[in-house]
Amino acid sequence: MNFNPHLLLLFGNAFLTTALSVAIVAWILIREYRPTIKRLTRENEVPREPLQHDRGADPVPHRE
Amino acid sequence: MTLWIFCLVLTAYVVVAASLARFIKNKDDFYVMGQQGSTLLIVGTLAATFLSAVTLMGIAGISYSEGPLVIGALGSFGAWVGTLIAVVFIGRKLKAMGCRTMMDFFDNRFDNKWVSVVALVLMVIGLLGYGIIQLIGAGLVLAEIIDIPFPVIIVAFTLALLVFCSLSGMYGVVYTDTMMFFTMLAIAFLIAPMLIDDAGFEAMRGLSEKLPGFWTLGGANDRPLGWSISQFLVWILFFACTPALVSRVFPAKNDFVILKVAVIGVFFAPAMQLLVFLAAGAMQVLDPGIEPADRAMVVGFMEHTNPALAGVGLAGLMASIMSTASTLFVLTGFALARDLYEKLFDRQVSERRGVMLGRISQALVAIVVCVVAISRPAGIYWISIYAGAIFAVAWLPTIVAALKWRRMSAQAALACMLVGSISFIVVGELQRHGWISLPAHIDNLMIAIVLGTLALIVVGLWCRPSEHEVASFDALCAQRLSDSTMRDFLAREGGARQLVREYRRVWGIMLLFVLIALSLWGYLFVKLGL
Numbered sequence: 163m164n165f166n167p168h169l170l171l172l173f174g175n176a177f178l179t180t181a182l183s184v185a186i187v188a189w190i191l192i193r194e195y196r197p198t199i200k201r202l203t204r205e206n207e208v209p210r211e212p213l214q215h216d217r218g219a220d221p222v223p224h225r226e
Numbered sequence: 227m228t229l230w231i232f233c234l235v236l237t238a239y240v241v242v243a244a245s246l247a248r249f250i251k252n253k254d255d256f257y258v259m260g261q262q263g264s265t266l267l268i269v270g271t272l273a274a275t276f277l278s279a280v281t282l283m284g285i286a287g288i289s290y291s292e293g294p295l296v297i298g299a300l301g302s303f304g305a306w307v308g309t310l311i312a313v314v315f316i317g318r319k320l321k322a323m324g325c326r327t328m329m330d331f332f333d334n335r336f337d338n339k340w341v342s343v344v345a346l347v348l349m350v351i352g353l354l355g356y357g358i359i360q361l362i363g364a365g366l367v368l369a370e371i372i373d374i375p376f377p378v379i380i381v382a383f384t385l386a387l388l389v390f391c392s393l394s395g396m397y398g399v400v401y402t403d404t405m406m407f408f409t410m411l412a413i414a415f416l417i418a419p420m421l422i423d424d425a426g427f428e429a430m431r432g433l434s435e436k437l438p439g440f441w442t443l444g445g446a447n448d449r450p451l452g453w454s455i456s457q458f459l460v461w462i463l464f465f466a467c468t469p470a471l472v473s474r475v476f477p478a479k480n481d482f483v484i485l486k487v488a489v490i491g492v493f494f495a496p497a498m499q500l501l502v503f504l505a506a507g508a509m510q511v512l513d514p515g516i517e518p519a520d521r522a523m524v525v526g527f528m529e530h531t532n533p534a535l536a537g538v539g540l541a542g543l544m545a546s547i548m549s550t551a552s553t554l555f556v557l558t559g560f561a562l563a564r565d566l567y568e569k570l571f572d573r574q575v576s577e578r579r580g581v582m583l584g585r586i587s588q589a590l591v592a593i594v595v596c597v598v599a600i601s602r603p604a605g606i607y608w609i610s611i612y613a614g615a616i617f618a619v620a621w622l623p624t625i626v627a628a629l630k631w632r633r634m635s636a637q638a639a640l641a642c643m644l645v646g647s648i649s650f651i652v653v654g655e656l657q658r659h660g661w662i663s664l665p666a667h668i669d670n671l672m673i674a675i676v677l678g679t680l681a682l683i684v685v686g687l688w689c690r691p692s693e694h695e696v697a698s699f700d701a702l703c704a705q706r707l708s709d710s711t712m713r714d715f716l717a718r719e720g721g722a723r724q725l726v727r728e729y730r731r732v733w734g735i736m737l738l739f740v741l742i743a744l745s746l747w748g749y750l751f752v753k754l755g756l
Binding site: 182 | 294299303306310314431492493495496500706708726733736739743747748750751754755756
């Protein structure tokens with residue numbers, strides 16, 4: 163075995179690029195989308211057809 | 227055969243671009259393709275614009291002669307992270323503000339003609355200088371391979387660009403970029419692995435015996451670490467705010483498209499580059515002694531693959547030139563028509579006239595590009611030294627401060643852009659003529675960015691922002707692309723379910739690409755680094 167730390171840096175940076183982009187996108191999804199998605203999912207679980215938002219009655223999302 | 231491939235590929239791009247002209251109904255269609263860009267199209271245009279002839283020739287040449295890590299390990303890493311910043315921080319925020327071009331941002335944020343004029347002049351010089359010099363360099367190589375005169379190549383490219391940019395505006399650029407993206411993918415995921423396989427991982431590892439340092443950061447020429455760090459800084463600062471990349475997200479359909487592009491498009495940046503660099507390293511095993519070294523990949527396509535793949539390789543090389551050039555030139559045309567004529571001269575133009583104006587300015591840009599590229603005046607080489615990096619020194623601190631600093635004013639923006647760009651050129655010229663010598667690992671870009679930022683801070687603290695500037699800052703802080711995306715989804719029939727589905731789809735894509743990245747880079751590390 164002939165470990166090359168320079169190559170670890172090369173491929174590590176290539177992976178880090180994807181890891182960084184995923185971390186940033188996850189942060190955006192959690193901060194900006196999750197509150198609304200959780201509320202919509204909760205509403206969806208209530209047996210009520212059609213969904214209030216599906217009729218376009220209250221299109222403005224709530225910031226939490 | 228190479229001539230046939232050249233003609234066939236060019237014709238295919240032109241036919242597709244020309245057929246898209248029927249979608250252009252108004253200015254929005256022309257400038258941002260009606261904001262209907264899907265994930266595939268935006269990933270395609272981003273990745274194709276990212277991969278230029280510099281990767282396939284210049285850096286591939288260095289990877290061939292000195293080793294794939296010399297630029298790939300840190301310089302390219304800067305470009306990948308810069309691309310991520312351009313998409314997810316700057317481009318996404320500017321799109322939330324409703325910008326159709328980069329200049330819209332300066333107009334909306336400062337409402338100051340001097341800021342707009344200086345930003346516009348820097349952008350036109352930067353885009354044209356960078357674009358033309360790439361066209362000349364790659365055109366010369368292509369002319370030699372295909373064995374037709376250089377002016378004929380340039381005229382053919384110009385006519386094709388005229389169709390992309392003038393007839394179908396952003397539609398033409400984005401669709402042809404996506405077609406080109408697939409040929410580039412073929413190079414990275416088909417031809418490059420074939421060359422690596424032909425050479426064999428063991429023989430590639432053995433290159434460090436023949437060329438000591440080949441698999442190190444410094445490479446065979448033992449470049450100092452400071453040089454690699456300076457490359458990282460140059461590329462990250464340049465890519466983070468270059469209009470060519472930032473503006474790729476403006477045609478996106480919604481925020482989910484941008485978030486998916488941030489994951490998929492940014493994955494393809496290293497995936498396409500590193501596989502090419504490793505293939506260039508493999509060429510050192512298969513065919514040592516290629517001169518000049520920047521022909522390494524071309525020799526690989528033409529002499530180490532079958533004729534069909536050689537054709538794909540050549541088409542990919544053409545794509546790398548044309549995709550970058552078409553984006554750079556379409557943005558210059560937009561700047562002239564929309565930002566200079568319509569806004570700076572305050573002309574009210576109808577939708578129809580606006581599209582016509584856009585087309586005329588594209589034709590003008592194409593003619594200028596053609597004449598300059600064919601005549602190759604000495605001045606263009608001088609401009610090219612400074613053209614690309616001008617966005618890093620003049621625009622980046624200005625844009626970041628405009629997005630994040632409430633005290634940012636037009637005066638501070640002007641001070642930063644002028645001090646940054648002028649000091650960059652002056653220090654560069656003094657150094658080039660040997661009148662000054664800079665400390666080791668310090669270059670004119672670093673000095674200029676520090677001076678420009680200092681000027682921005684001093685003038686920003688000195689001058690009070692106007693009412694418009696404070697109001698525009700408050701407005702931009704309140705604008706989120708996620709809000710408008712959710713509002714659009716929820717206003718539709720069945721929109722709530724679609725919104726939840728899109729949200730989950732982005733998580734799925736993130737998971738998938740982490741796994742793909744881990745497998746790809748892990749496999750290559752095991753094969754080469756252990």
